[in-house]
Amino acid sequence: MAAGLSIRALLGFAYLLWACALSSASPTKGGPSRPGHKVPIVRREWRILSKHDKADYIKAVKCLLVKPALTPAFNNTGVKSRYDDLVYTHVQQTNAIHFTGHFMAWHRFFTATYETMLRNECGFTGAQPYWDWTLDSPASNWASSPVFDAVTGFGGNGAFIPGDPTSPWEVPGRSGGGCVTTGPFAGDNTLVHLGPFDSVTYNPQCLKRDLAPYFAARYLAKNQTQLTLAQPDFGWFARTVEGGPSFEASGIHGGGHYGVGGTYGQMGDLFVSPADPLFFLHHANLDRVWWSWQKLNLRTRLTDVSGPIYLMDYANALGGNVTLDFPMTLGVSAADLTVADVMNISGCGKTGAMCYEYDKVYTLQK
Numbered sequence: 001m002a003a004g005l006s007i008r009a010l011l012g013f014a015y016l017l018w019a020c021a022l023s024s025a026s027p028t029k030g031g032p033s034r035p036g037h038k039v040p041i042v043r044r045e046w047r048i049l050s051k052h053d054k055a056d057y058i059k060a061v062k063c064l065l066v067k068p069a070l071t072p073a074f075n076n077t078g079v080k081s082r083y084d085d086l087v088y089t090h091v092q093q094t095n096a097i098h099f100t101g102h103f104m105a106w107h108r109f110f111t112a113t114y115e116t117m118l119r120n121e122c123g124f125t126g127a128q129p130y131w132d133w134t135l136d137s138p139a140s141n142w143a144s145s146p147v148f149d150a151v152t153g154f155g156g157n158g159a160f161i162p163g164d165p166t167s168p169w170e171v172p173g174r175s176g177g178g179c180v181t182t183g184p185f186a187g188d189n190t191l192v193h194l195g196p197f198d199s200v201t202y203n204p205q206c207l208k209r210d211l212a213p214y215f216a217a218r219y220l221a222k223n224q225t226q227l228t229l230a231q232p233d234f235g236w237f238a239r240t241v242e243g244g245p246s247f248e249a250s251g252i253h254g255g256g257h258y259g260v261g262g263t264y265g266q267m268g269d270l271f272v273s274p275a276d277p278l279f280f281l282h283h284a285n286l287d288r289v290w291w292s293w294q295k296l297n298l299r300t301r302l303t304d305v306s307g308p309i310y311l312m313d314y315a316n317a318l319g320g321n322v323t324l325d326f327p328m329t330l331g332v333s334a335a336d337l338t339v340a341d342v343m344n345i346s347g348c349g350k351t352g353a354m355c356y357e358y359d360k361v362y363t364l365q366k
């Protein structure tokens, strides 16, 4: 499959190896444990929320986008808002949290922290919605997914920017690339402050999308989710979610990132992808796939974690595997947790820091 490897992915990958991740611990902040909050909130699919609930969610997102950052300002960093605090944390840790054993756990923690920030800092009273993209196949349905709705969603594609069809960086079937022109985030040329890639200097940009319907349908149809759910242990499960560092070897994780972000949109940028608010609906659903898989055999899967501490170190050449006591940090936005703290999504401070549920999980079709 070497010929199928994307140069962009390989360059990105080499870059990841070269770059050095910084992470800063700050144990002083709240985080997802929500003291006093004992009843799990219930996450639901975007398309079944009422118009009113959708509007409330987007209003809270817009609030985080302008609420002043907690990350200290230094060296002209572009971290202006509470929303940026999270994007920044993701950028800084990109090469430490992908293609590792704690990829699923870190992104569970990250998404729950976003949910808590929307609730505690922006008056949102609901739970983080998820996006069940298996409902948006085949390819001809992709662009009309309710998440891209101009009135009740996050807006749609950017205008088509011709790329270089011979470039290996071209996401197969990409169809946009320009600024998002519809919906609540359109018309703002300073919405995104960070990126591209690991750049954290102030760089105001519009939100861009480059929908790739063919790619999305290839990796986000029911068959790929079923393949993921059928994996026998966490190591295989996580690798099936993440796939390899090439378009050809994608899984459901890459399906959502490149299906929305293509070549030119933020969602296709491994570092700055949380700058697109759809990141959190995509990751909520990836988390729901994990919980669905855990629920197929909770007795063992509530404690099953493995996979490398270091990026792509699947042969354990650089170090060992992640274990339940592995530490995770989100900088200024949450108290540090361990992988064990997030294994039960509804621990609610008793058997873990997470406190939510899903209205529905995927089942394994025999």
Ligand SMILES: *[C@@H]1O[C@H](CO)[C@@H](O)[C@H](O)[C@H]1NC(C)=O
Pocket (backbone or CB within 6 Å): 074, 075
């Ligand atoms: C700011 O930039 C200088 C020069 O590159 C560097 O030495 C310093 O560590 C940076 N400060 C922070 C807080 O990163």
Ligand SMILES: *[C@@H]1O[C@H](CO)[C@@H](O)[C@H](O)[C@H]1NC(C)=O
Pocket (backbone or CB within 6 Å): 217, 218, 219, 221, 223, 224, 227
């Ligand atoms: C799932 O279906 C899509 C669309 O027909 C196809 O491109 C893809 O190869 C299939 N994947 C698997 C794992 O069967």
Ligand SMILES: *[C@@H]1O[C@H](CO)[C@@H](O)[C@H](O)[C@H]1NC(C)=O
Pocket (backbone or CB within 6 Å): 234, 235, 236, 306, 307, 308, 316, 320, 321
């Ligand atoms: C590390 O985890 C992988 C699965 O993710 C497993 O195949 C491998 O045996 C583990 N290595 C060690 C040293 O436990």
Ligand SMILES: *[C@@H]1O[C@H](CO)[C@@H](O)[C@H](O)[C@H]1NC(C)=O
Pocket (backbone or CB within 6 Å): 298, 302, 344, 345, 346, 347, 348, 350, 351, 352
């Ligand atoms: C998760 O934690 C909650 C709260 O302690 C507990 O009631 C529930 O049984 C736990 N779930 C599992 C699967 O252990």
Ligand SMILES: [Cu+2]
Pocket (backbone or CB within 6 Å): 090, 098, 107
């Ligand atoms: Cu990520």
